[in-house]
Amino acid sequence: MQIPDDVRTPAAGGNGPRNRVLRGIGTLRHDVPASLVVFLVAVPLSLGIAVASGAPLVAGLIAAAIGGIVAGAFGGSMVQVSGPAAGLTIIVAELIAAHGWAVTCLITALAGVVQILLGSLRIARAALAVSPAIVHGMLAGVGVTITLAQIHVVLGGAAESSPLVNLRELPGQILTNHTESVAVGVLTILVLLVWARLPEWRRFPLRRVPGPLVAIALATAVSVAMSMEVQRVSLPALSEGLGLGPVLPQGDYAAIGVGVATVALVASVESLLCAVAVDRQHSGRRVRLDRELIGQGAANLASGTLGGLPVAGVIVRSTANVQAGGRTPVSAMLHGVWVVLFVATLSSVIEYIPMAALAGLLVFTGMKMVDLAHIRNLRAHRERHVYLVTLLAVVVLGLVEGVLIGLAVTVLVALKRLTRATVIITSVGDRHHAVIRGSLTFLAVPRVTSALNTIPAGSDVDLDLSVDFMDNAAFDAIHSWRLSHERTGGSVDIDELHEDWYESAVTGRTPREKTPLLSVRPWLRPRMRGEEARALASGLLISGARDYHDAVAPRLGSTMARLSTGQEPHTLLIACADSRIVPNLITGSGPGDLFTIRNIGNIVPAHGGPDAQCGMQAAIDYAVDVLGVRSIAVCGHSQCGAAAALLDGDAPSPALRSWLALSGVARPDLAPAPGTHDRDEAWHAMSRANVLQQVANLRTYPSVRDRVAAGRLELIGLHYDIPTARLHIFDEAAGEFRAAGADDVPVPHLRADRWPLGATDTPNGTHPG
Structure with missing residues (x-):
């Protein structure tokens, strides 16, 4: 029987006179x-x-x-x-x-x-x-x-x-x-x-x-x-x-x-x-x-x-x-x-x-x-x-x-903080890295110039300006120091991470506000090899941790406080463990967005295999059943060592060979010889084929298969091209990976019937990629 709106109980959700009276009594x-x-x-x-x-x-x-x-x-x-x-x-x-x-x-x-x-x-x-x-x-x-x-x-x-x-x-x-x-x-x-x-x-x-x-x-x-x-x-x-x-x-x-x-x-x-x-x-x-x-x-x-x-x-x-x-x-x-x-x-x-x-x-x-x-x-x-x-x-x-x-003291403290500039100088070999943060006014000039003058003459300097204001006195002091330092034979590379106050003063343009990455300089540091890298590795890690603590942690405070009650990621991302791949960076994601699994070759073993696979199954079940992610993405990349091993049918160790065997990717009957153009193309194609095979492997998991069939979960194939720093998304309609920046790339959705389990070829019979 239909219940009239004006006589529904509060539980029924009505908003009639009787319900309002009941709410009032409640x-x-x-x-x-x-x-x-x-x-x-x-x-x-x-x-x-x-x-x-x-x-x-x-x-x-x-x-x-x-x-x-x-x-x-x-x-x-x-x-x-x-x-x-x-x-x-x-x-x-x-x-x-x-x-x-x-x-x-x-x-x-x-x-x-x-x-x-x-x-x-x-x-x-x-x-x-x-x-x-x-x-x-x-x-x-x-x-x-x-x-x-x-x-x-x-x-x-x-x-x-x-x-x-x-x-x-x-x-x-x-x-x-x-x-x-x-x-x-x-x-x-x-x-x-x-x-x-x-x-x-x-x-x-x-x-x-x-x-x-x-x-x-x-x-x-x-x-x-x-x-x-x-x-x-x-x-x-x-x-x-x-x-x-x-x-x-x-x-x-x-x-x-x-x-x-x-x-x-x-x-x-x-x-x-x-x-x-x-x-x-x-x-x-x-x-x-x-x-x-x-x-x-x-x-x-x-x-x-x-x-x-x-x-x-x-x-x-x-x-x-x-x-x-x-x-x-x-x-x-x-x-x-x-x-x-x-x-x-x-x-x-x-x-x-x-x-x-x-x-x-x-x-x-x-x-x-x-x-x-x-x-x-x-x-x-x-x-x-x-x-x-x-x-x-x-x-x-x-x-x-x-x-x-009290108001006067607060104003004075605020002015002091606004004029406070910090200068951090570190060195890697003969190259010096200087970071200046804060608001640069004439009050900060003595501190800044005193710190910059400690850098040895003739050295190469990376100068990061992460400042929200720079007056003419501060610009003149930094510019004069730069010219003086370059006269001694050194070089000064200036990067502005917040607003381009220095460049605008040189060119006469209005400062342009930027949306900075959380940390830019660590990715731009010169690569080191051998004993030098091993000797400085711990120092670089600690230096980076300090940079995070000083510059990034204050910005993330409110975000992490909001996330402290629990996580609700929208995507499970399975990516290769390669150090050149930064999942949150290439997907434009922030804290709490991605539930990430990383291993060699971004491999998803098929469901029901040996005990070695239980960790992957536990992570997938937790992401799907507990966290309720709405999509799962597999991200591979070019120049992948695991793809090369799959292509050659060999690996440096027995453990690695056993792990790669779980991928399910079929090795070509005749792999091109290393150092040839055909070899590079086959290597690239193998890394993309590996992505699609792992997406197919995902559907062997009951929790994934059921949700995909019900339209509650999407599977996405991603491939990152290292030389060009471009991310590609698999377009099922075109049957190929397409650049993520293309205007007509549709929302990825790999249907359960698109790639049958074990398929390594596209529907038209050609090798993907």
């Missing part, structure tokens, strides 16, 4: 529990951030509710949860101190308008241009500042305005204050530290309960049970908090403009980086950055208008949402609804919370913002100094000044 059963978990995390953190910012406590809850509802409804992330962010506490505290709370609310609302405009202009990705080292350094500096300030509150004192003063006064605070508030704050920190290190028990998943909730609840319960005389939260009604909205300032508009720009920039960068980071934790739709920025702007506009703190995407709540099973923005929106309902009905419960407990939570949060994992990650990119400079500048000078200093 996500709600994940989003509702996740929203409750995020709500339990958000309430204590929002109160703590309000305390650290010096804002009314209810402002933190207003921001939490609006961040969840508005940013969730209008944003572009599936799972990000927004609310008051610890990274904005210093900015908000400075704005409140300078302008008061009401004007700070206006700044928050105007920052939201700026974010909406930026998102509408579709430039959200520009925020990601800020180095993560600066962002994480800024957050770490904020974390240190919060920790130094709130630890004084935990110890029963008052936080000073400067982190340095807080640090200086800390020893005296530790020695003199031991009150009940200290016990509550220390208990909160200890619970948070212990909770984060609890083992994950399957039957008792305690760590699924948010640590901040456990710590605040336990500290509150202990303080109430022991009747401690501690300062507790005083929370006005939500309706009173909504009346603390923005007012127009009385002058100092320039400072207010700076505040708007600062809040908008920091909140945007933090939100977008958080959205990108949390995207790695779920498998749903990826974040739409411009829409997310518009959602953050709408949330800030609403939060500032209603008297709330600035809003940003928060990694702690977002991660909790993902781990609790949140699938859609509904979980973020519901968490905001729970905050509103909680404040409206159970605000009296919040007033039992000791202020020292919130201070302890802030101390722990500040310590967590100094993430050692980020420092380790930045080590590989040599950006730890940017992180540390930004951190120290934020702590000593302030957040805006620290970020600006």
Whole structure:
């Protein structure tokens, strides 16, 4: 019976009204529990951030509710949860101190308008241009500042305005204050530290309960049970908090403009980086950055208008949402609804919370913002100094000044890297090989000329220029050195592997960008024979490995990272082991494209032979059955030693004779004499006939034969002509090998009935080739 589209189940793939309802119900059963978990995390953190910012406590809850509802409804992330962010506490505290709370609310609302405009202009990705080292350094500096300030509150004192003063006064605070508030704050920190290190028990998943909730609840319960005389939260009604909205300032508009720009920039960068980071934790739709920025702007506009703190995407709540099973923005929106309902009905419960407990939570949060994992990650990119400079500048000078200093350091480092040129000089006998990489500007001239001047006068030099820029000073220095070196009787052969900056300077043409081979010079090195080759073989291998490590590996990093999860080659290539054949080069293939088997004579023994063939059968079965390659190509070549041995019916060793006998290629009754033209033609024809015979042998394998018959696998014959460096493909319609560059060469497809097993002649009775 045909099922109407509007009543299909989700498994049936329908998109009717009932199916959409079922999908909605399916996500709600994940989003509702996740929203409750995020709500339990958000309430204590929002109160703590309000305390650290010096804002009314209810402002933190207003921001939490609006961040969840508005940013969730209008944003572009599936799972990000927004609310008051610890990274904005210093900015908000400075704005409140300078302008008061009401004007700070206006700044928050105007920052939201700026974010909406930026998102509408579709430039959200520009925020990601800020180095993560600066962002994480800024957050770490904020974390240190919060920790130094709130630890004084935990110890029963008052936080000073400067982190340095807080640090200086800390020893005296530790020695003199031991009150009940200290016990509550220390208990909160200890619970948070212990909770984060609890083992994950399957039957008792305690760590699924948010640590901040456990710590605040336990500290509150202990303080109430022991009747401690501690300062507790005083929370006005939500309706009173909504009346603390923005007012127009009385002058100092320039400072207010700076505040708007600062809040908008920091909140945007933090939100977008958080959205990108949390995207790695779920498998749903990826974040739409411009829409997310518009959602953050709408949330800030609403939060500032209603008297709330600035809003940003928060990694702690977002991660909790993902781990609790949140699938859609509904979980973020519901968490905001729970905050509103909680404040409206159970605000009296919040007033039992000791202020020292919130201070302890802030101390722990500040310590967590100094993430050692980020420092380790930045080590590989040599950006730890940017992180540390930004951190120290934020702590000593302030957040805006620290970020600006971090940006300045990043720019200086980028300029240094752009002007960094490396010069590597090696020698093979009397010939020298110099490689210059990087960007050649006047700053690199002393290093380059100093290295080139170490090359002995009168020697032959191969100079590789793999540079992405060369200014006039660098060209003049290299050109002058070349002329001077050639006057001494030496020669300089210059190859440009990236863009022809040198040649363009000589000819006056615009530099032309090239698509370079991964490494050119190793194939162009002069051939060496005898003792010289044996003596230098290991040195050349190590030199080549170093060239790869320096020039090629950085380019392949992202490709190999993508391939690290598994391989999906499209072709099984069976090629001769001859050192002159480079399969990936002659087929224009990259990493992960070819599953390659190489042996003497590119031989494929017929299926069902002796045990010596089991390796070939295992490789073919694995490529076809496991990897699912779509084609198998056999590649032979001219001047093949195996083809010569097949032609002469002899081989240098018994093992080689046994191996060549597995090819199945019939030897001509009378082979032409070596050194004759007929001999060369017969040798060439034998190597091509060998390719076609091995293709025929492939069809004796059941896995190959069945897939070819079903049209799921193609067999291809290739022949590489060494003297001309040309690749030829067998054209079944023409019955001959044709150059791969010919426009009318069809897509190869050797049908199972085209070459019967054992055939060494073409259908018209002539020897192939």
